[in-house]
Amino acid sequence: MLEARAVMVFYENMLALNNVNITCPDDGVIGVFGANSAGKSTLMYALSGIILDIQHKERMRGGERITLFGEVVHDGEDITKLKAHQRARRGLVLCPERRRLFPESSVAENLSIGGHLATRAEAKETFDFVMDLFPALKKLTRRAAGFLSGGEQQMVAIGRALMAQPKLLLLDEPLLGLAPSIQHTVVESIPHIRNEREISVIVTEQYARPVIPYVDYAYIVENGSTVMEGTREELLGNPDIKAAYFGCG
Amino acid sequence: MTTETTQKRRERIDRGIKVRSESLYALNSFEEIAYLLTPRVLLIAAFVLMPLILSPWPYWGRVGLSVCILALLSISFDFLANYVGLVSLGGAFFYGVGGYMAAVLNTELGLPPVLSIPVATLLGAGFCTLALLPCLPLRGIYFAIVTLMYPLLMTRIIEAFDILGGTEGFRGIDGFSGFFTEQYGLILAMFIALFGLRRFVNMDGGLVIRAVKDNDQSVRASGISVTRTKAKAVFLASLTGCFAGAYYIHMYSNVGISSFALDLSIMPIAATIIGGAGTLVGPVLGAAILVPLSEFLRDFGSLRIVVYALVLTGFVVFRSEGLMNYMTRKYQQVERWVKI
Numbered sequence: 294m295l296e297a298r299a300v301m302v303f304y305e306n307m308l309a310l311n312n313v314n315i316t317c318p319d320d321g322v323i324g325v326f327g328a329n330s331a332g333k334s335t336l337m338y339a340l341s342g343i344i345l346d347i348q349h350k351e352r353m354r355g356g357e358r359i360t361l362f363g364e365v366v367h368d369g370e371d372i373t374k375l376k377a378h379q380r381a382r383r384g385l386v387l388c389p390e391r392r393r394l395f396p397e398s399s400v401a402e403n404l405s406i407g408g409h410l411a412t413r414a415e416a417k418e419t420f421d422f423v424m425d426l427f428p429a430l431k432k433l434t435r436r437a438a439g440f441l442s443g444g445e446q447q448m449v450a451i452g453r454a455l456m457a458q459p460k461l462l463l464l465d466e467p468l469l470g471l472a473p474s475i476q477h478t479v480v481e482s483i484p485h486i487r488n489e490r491e492i493s494v495i496v497t498e499q500y501a502r503p504v505i506p507y508v509d510y511a512y513i514v515e516n517g518s519t520v521m522e523g524t525r526e527e528l529l530g531n532p533d534i535k536a537a538y539f540g541c542g
Numbered sequence: 543m544t545t546e547t548t549q550k551r552r553e554r555i556d557r558g559i560k561v562r563s564e565s566l567y568a569l570n571s572f573e574e575i576a577y578l579l580t581p582r583v584l585l586i587a588a589f590v591l592m593p594l595i596l597s598p599w600p601y602w603g604r605v606g607l608s609v610c611i612l613a614l615l616s617i618s619f620d621f622l623a624n625y626v627g628l629v630s631l632g633g634a635f636f637y638g639v640g641g642y643m644a645a646v647l648n649t650e651l652g653l654p655p656v657l658s659i660p661v662a663t664l665l666g667a668g669f670c671t672l673a674l675l676p677c678l679p680l681r682g683i684y685f686a687i688v689t690l691m692y693p694l695l696m697t698r699i700i701e702a703f704d705i706l707g708g709t710e711g712f713r714g715i716d717g718f719s720g721f722f723t724e725q726y727g728l729i730l731a732m733f734i735a736l737f738g739l740r741r742f743v744n745m746d747g748g749l750v751i752r753a754v755k756d757n758d759q760s761v762r763a764s765g766i767s768v769t770r771t772k773a774k775a776v777f778l779a780s781l782t783g784c785f786a787g788a789y790y791i792h793m794y795s796n797v798g799i800s801s802f803a804l805d806l807s808i809m810p811i812a813a814t815i816i817g818g819a820g821t822l823v824g825p826v827l828g829a830a831i832l833v834p835l836s837e838f839l840r841d842f843g844s845l846r847i848v849v850y851a852l853v854l855t856g857f858v859v860f861r862s863e864g865l866m867n868y869m870t871r872k873y874q875q876v877e878r879w880v881k882i
Contacts, residue, residue, distance in 0.1 A: 301882065303551060306554070307551060355861075355871065362551075
């Protein structure tokens, strides 16, 4: 169970996240939808702890001052001050936007890098699970990740995140720049991940339509604030939301 | 949602006068003009007054000139590294080529310093650009390593073939006519390099050069030759470096293979880091700190390097943005606590 309470993030004087409260129960699939610059990625950074690293880097080079407020609670423990690698050890793993694979390493290598936190047996077992989840990767294990198509790269990125043995997987815009048919393959993996490995998932996306069938509960973010939240049915029932984020009605 | 205790955040905002004096119609008070000009005038005044103050102590006058020489080399490094994206360890190459070129022109052809320095600067920059042309497609660490090799290569060639005076170098090169000519000639040249490049990087040609640093593929896609652009930038940087070399050998009336010493490639990097990378003024500031510091530390003997290294490490670890960026921020922005 992950809870973000009143999270606020300032990039210098710009308010990127304003009082955001998000709850992700165990075995839940949570969607976060919003346009560009709504604050989705910042929320992901705040949940995964990457924001602390960005904050430190900016301070070192005299760049923007990033200010954080609020708290992130994971399984009843306050993890607001924990760094990204400590949160990853607790099972909070981010699959970053634009995938960030290691382009010169092969697919197998990318996956084993993700398996740093796993024991050898776990890594092997997860590797097989990833191959079953995305059969397209089976033939590509020795190919350099940079030469894969966008969809295949996304599959590797999700696989790499799974190799870290997450309890909660944060997927930041997994469908970015993918063809609709590939989007379908990627999204379909979410229920498998949840059901077969009991991993809860938070997924962000700009366009909710391909993802909405798979989420239990969703938040709509606009300009850094959650403007609406509800179960899938509630969101689908709202005509404004439907027009803006589902492209129909 | 829950009880909003008094959370406060430290806010940075631009000073009112900065915002006013930056806008197009704003320069309507002496206060605003002064705000814009003060930092520049301070720098210029400091260097213009330096020879007058130091004239009773010729030794410290020379130290002042060493500041300018290092400043020129550092400006050249900063320009290449932070505006073109070519991290060059070849400062000594520019410097040495300029120095030897001026020495040959002066001793063999008998050109006076007034002619030999500019001609050596131009010819030397041309030579450096041609020599570096094959390496221009390289980037990052590869370019750095290759440029590091050039000064070493020159040293060995001069030694092995016993050309250009061999290990002895040239002696008896003409000096300058007087203390003040020597001082102000170099200071003027430094200002030209500093303010010229600062202006250039914001003009059209400079924007293309900066674009090469950010994304050379986009530049290529716009129909611009990346190599030619880089060659232009290297020419500008080597002009600065060669001038420093040419001027220096006329100051001390001799040149040797120590003109290609590694120090001349490393010191500019240190000055740039301390002063603030990517500002062009920062390197001048860094040079003005480093050179006198190493003079004062001369009494410590070999411990000098230890102190020196500690200062450098301190800057890199605690203030990697550099002095200039820090000071600019303090000058232009105020900080205050705000409630949220």
